Amino acid sequence: MTLPDYFAGIDIGSTMTKAVILDKGVIASIIGPTGPEQRRLANRVMEEALKQAALSIQEINFIVATGYGRINVPFADKQFTEITCHGRGIVQLFPEARTIIDIGGQDVKGIKIDASGKIVDFVMNDKCAAGSGRFIEVIADTLGVSLDTVGDLSLQSSHPATISNICTIYAQQEVAASLAEGVPLSDLLAGVHQSLADRICRMVNRLRVEDSVIVTGGGAKNRGLINALSEQLGHKVLVPEDPLLTGALGAALMGKEIIEKARKSNAPIETKERILEEVEIL
Amino acid sequence: MAEEQKEAKPKKRTTATKAAASIGPLVKEFITGTLQAKAEGKQKVAYTFIVCHHEEIFRALDVVPVWTENFAGICGAKRDAERFLQRAESLGLSRSLCTYALCGIGFDQWREELGQMPPDAPWGGQVRPDFMISSGQILCDPRSKWYQASQQFMPDVPIYNIDLPYPLYQVNRDHREVLGYYHQYIVKQLRGLVAFLEEQTKKKMDYDRLRELVGLSDRTWNLIEETYDLRKAVPCPMGTGDAMNTMVPINFMMATQKAYDFFVDLKKELEEKIARGEGEVENEKYRLMWGGGLPAWYALNDFNYFNSKGASFPAETTYRMVAPLHEMDLPETKDPIEHLAWRWLGYWTFWYDRARKRPGSEPDVERLINRIEEYKIDGVVMHEAFSCRTWHVGLIWQLHQLSKIYKPIPVYVIGKDGKKEKGYRELPSLVLESDIIDITSYSEVDTRNKIDAFVETLESIRTSRAA
Numbered sequence: 001m002t003l004p005d006y007f008a009g010i011d012i013g014s015t016m017t018k019a020v021i022l023d024k025g026v027i028a029s030i031i032g033p034t035g036p037e038q039r040r041l042a043n044r045v046m047e048e049a050l051k052q053a054a055l056s057i058q059e060i061n062f063i064v065a066t067g068y069g070r071i072n073v074p075f076a077d078k079q080f081t082e083i084t085c086h087g088r089g090i091v092q093l094f095p096e097a098r099t100i101i102d103i104g105g106q107d108v109k110g111i112k113i114d115a116s117g118k119i120v121d122f123v124m125n126d127k128c129a130a131g132s133g134r135f136i137e138v139i140a141d142t143l144g145v146s147l148d149t150v151g152d153l154s155l156q157s158s159h160p161a162t163i164s165n166i167c168t169i170y171a172q173q174e175v176a177a178s179l180a181e182g183v184p185l186s187d188l189l190a191g192v193h194q195s196l197a198d199r200i201c202r203m204v205n206r207l208r209v210e211d212s213v214i215v216t217g218g219g220a221k222n223r224g225l226i227n228a229l230s231e232q233l234g235h236k237v238l239v240p241e242d243p244l245l246t247g248a249l250g251a252a253l254m255g256k257e258i259i260e261k262a263r264k265s266n267a268p269i270e271t272k273e274r275i276l277e278e279v280e281i282l
Numbered sequence: 283m284a285e286e287q288k289e290a291k292p293k294k295r296t297t298a299t300k301a302a303a304s305i306g307p308l309v310k311e312f313i314t315g316t317l318q319a320k321a322e323g324k325q326k327v328a329y330t331f332i333v334c335h336h337e338e339i340f341r342a343l344d345v346v347p348v349w350t351e352n353f354a355g356i357c358g359a360k361r362d363a364e365r366f367l368q369r370a371e372s373l374g375l376s377r378s379l380c381t382y383a384l385c386g387i388g389f390d391q392w393r394e395e396l397g398q399m400p401p402d403a404p405w406g407g408q409v410r411p412d413f414m415i416s417s418g419q420i421l422c423d424p425r426s427k428w429y430q431a432s433q434q435f436m437p438d439v440p441i442y443n444i445d446l447p448y449p450l451y452q453v454n455r456d457h458r459e460v461l462g463y464y465h466q467y468i469v470k471q472l473r474g475l476v477a478f479l480e481e482q483t484k485k486k487m488d489y490d491r492l493r494e495l496v497g498l499s500d501r502t503w504n505l506i507e508e509t510y511d512l513r514k515a516v517p518c519p520m521g522t523g524d525a526m527n528t529m530v531p532i533n534f535m536m537a538t539q540k541a542y543d544f545f546v547d548l549k550k551e552l553e554e555k556i557a558r559g560e561g562e563v564e565n566e567k568y569r570l571m572w573g574g575g576l577p578a579w580y581a582l583n584d585f586n587y588f589n590s591k592g593a594s595f596p597a598e599t600t601y602r603m604v605a606p607l608h609e610m611d612l613p614e615t616k617d618p619i620e621h622l623a624w625r626w627l628g629y630w631t632f633w634y635d636r637a638r639k640r641p642g643s644e645p646d647v648e649r650l651i652n653r654i655e656e657y658k659i660d661g662v663v664m665h666e667a668f669s670c671r672t673w674h675v676g677l678i679w680q681l682h683q684l685s686k687i688y689k690p691i692p693v694y695v696i697g698k699d700g701k702k703e704k705g706y707r708e709l710p711s712l713v714l715e716s717d718i719i720d721i722t723s724y725s726e727v728d729t730r731n732k733i734d735a736f737v738e739t740l741e742s743i744r745t746s747r748a749a
């Protein structure tokens with residue numbers, strides 16, 4: 001009897017840590033809390049995922065780490081960038097995907113996929129919070145509304161406000177001033193979402209957006225943003241069921257491919273000693 | 283004080299060739315040479331810009347060029363530009379104007395204010411010129427305006443501006459229809475320069491000497507072409523990281539025997555490396571092209587990072603400011619000024635005819651395709667330096683156009699009926715973003731994250747290539 005194979009992917013993002021365990025399908029998935037301390041403690045997210053799958057770490061055939069914190073994960077066998085892993089995860093879920101937009105807490109990425117499911121091109125906004133989820137967080141805070149409700153509230157607007165400042169800090173001031181002038185909350189939020197969608201579009205349009213467009217990351221959970229994006233891109237936008245998990249899923253799938261390839265060619269499989277300890281963040 | 287602060291020193295960069303490693307002292311030598319010339323007062327020193335095809339005229343009249351873009355680049359490479367940029371900013375100039383210009387203007391203002399070189403000026407500093415020769419290039423307004431701004435601090439230093447246009451590309455129109463008009467105009471511009479320099483130096487142009495110097499440059503052009511062609515070898519003996527050094531004799535030392543000799547040595551070194559099967563990287567896995575954009579001078583180490591992933595750069599478009607003369611069909615002339623003008627036009631229109639033959643192509647795209655094929659390129663890397671629109675406008679468009687008309691990689695795709703079919707895909711590309719010398723626009727972690735993702739893409743294409 002051959003023992004079943006298990007593969008794990010861990011995605012240590014700038015604000016969230018995600019883990020996925022696969023056999024033939026996903027058997028466990030965990031999204032860890034935000035914050036730099038939690039990122040360091042990514043081992044706990046892995047532990048929880050293992051608990052959910054009722055497995056020990058030694059039973060996992062291959063572990064791949066991705067995301068900004070991928071480099072120093074002591075229990076990972078290999079590292080891949082978020083671009084590769086998001087691409088891989090999304091192609092699994094949506095084989096027809098050609099454009100992926102990942103809206104993370106601190107950055108936004110655009111990925112172009114060709115008909116063979118391979119990455120052709122990518123762009124990243126990594127220098128400024130203005131195009132990322134952080135922008136909405138700051139504005140939600142200024143307006144005193146919870147992050148979970150901003151998207152739906154924005155959909156109630158009939159006259160979206162114009163937010164002219166690109167910089168998060170200046171936009172925050174602009175929103176505060178408009179609020180004081182009596183601009184309705186929903187109009188302000190709709191304006192904020194349009195402004196964010198506009199910046200994301202400007203970046204991903206470099207890739208010559210093609211259908212199907214898939215949006216992942218925390219931003220994908222915001223219906224207001226998805227609507228604004230779809231409108232400005234002029235393309236229908238699809239969202240996976242668990243938009244935060246696609247990077248970790250892709251990482252696990254990359255591990256699976258490595259093992260399968262090695263077995264096919266009778267190549268040795270190099271794995272690390274499985275130590276579930278803290279991650280050293282740069 | 284911010285002005286006194288210098289940025290963290292970069293890690294030492296390694297070069298693949300001895301010739302590239304010898305460039306630092308060479309640059310230092312010609313910068314020291316400008317300071318010495320000024321101190322001795324026997325030769326006039328002049329600020330000027332690269333790629334104007336006027337070096338021969340300078341040297342024939344013994345004018346010592348001070349390459350202001352080069353000095354700004356040195357400040358950037360030494361991570362010592364910020365204090366000069368801040369100076370210029372405090373004068374109300376924006377960084378997005380061109381950070382080379384800003385660095386130069388900031389330096390000039392400081393030097394003129396002190397009446398001596400600013401403290402710890404890189405490599406002794408940029409000498410006060412006797413005059414300034416500016417020249418715009420189609421899009422580059424800083425190259426016309428920079429010296430006007432600097433002149434505010436040295437009103438006694440005259441400026442002479444030369445205008446060197448070339449016909450823009452049109453798909454359905456042969457540029458030769460108007461080439462003659464352009465030629466006449468450029469000849470006039472260059473003769474104007476000669477007259478200005480004669481007046482400043484109180485010398486008469488020796489046209490035999492000028493002819494000799496033009497001949498020397500032409501021979502150097504051909505030699506550079508032959509030398510760089512050697513990089514087609516697999517593995518590639520020298521990459522773009524090195525070429526960012528070997529651009530020095532091309533762009534700052536043309537019309538000198540030293541530049542010619544440099545390439546004699548480099549050619550020999552490359553031939554020897556090829557004979558030994560020695561590449562820029564030990565196990566060459568990917569061959570990349572630097573497809574456009576000036577480099578981030580403070581981050582040339584990134585080329586070593588690429589190398590550490592098995593990526594070599596056999597070709598680049600940046601700073602290879604020569605083209606094979608024998609393919610240009612230049613009209614015969616005994617007048618060296620006329621020849622310089624023809625060579626200028628020949629260089630800038632070099633890819634026009636080839637581009638017209640490929641539907642959807644453009645000269646810059648055609649040049650990319652040519653290098654991709656000749657140098658067996660697997661991927662294209664570009665750098666968008668935010669403050670230089672001249673070289674960077676249109677880079678993304680070039681990549682889009684390239685991917686539209688040129689799909690050289692065989693792959694298997696799943697067809698509409700669900701069956702595997704053979705198809706072709708474009709070359710992968712990477713666009714890095716920062717600036718030529720403004721280090722505040724650069725993040726090493728993010729740049730290397732992008733490089734990692736790009737290398738993974740290259741690897742996945744390599745392993746999934748259809749046989």
Ligand code: SF4
Pocket residue numbers: 351379380381382383422423424425669670671672673718
């Ligand atoms: S704008 Fe570009 S081409 Fe013009 S001087 Fe500046 S760096 Fe050089």
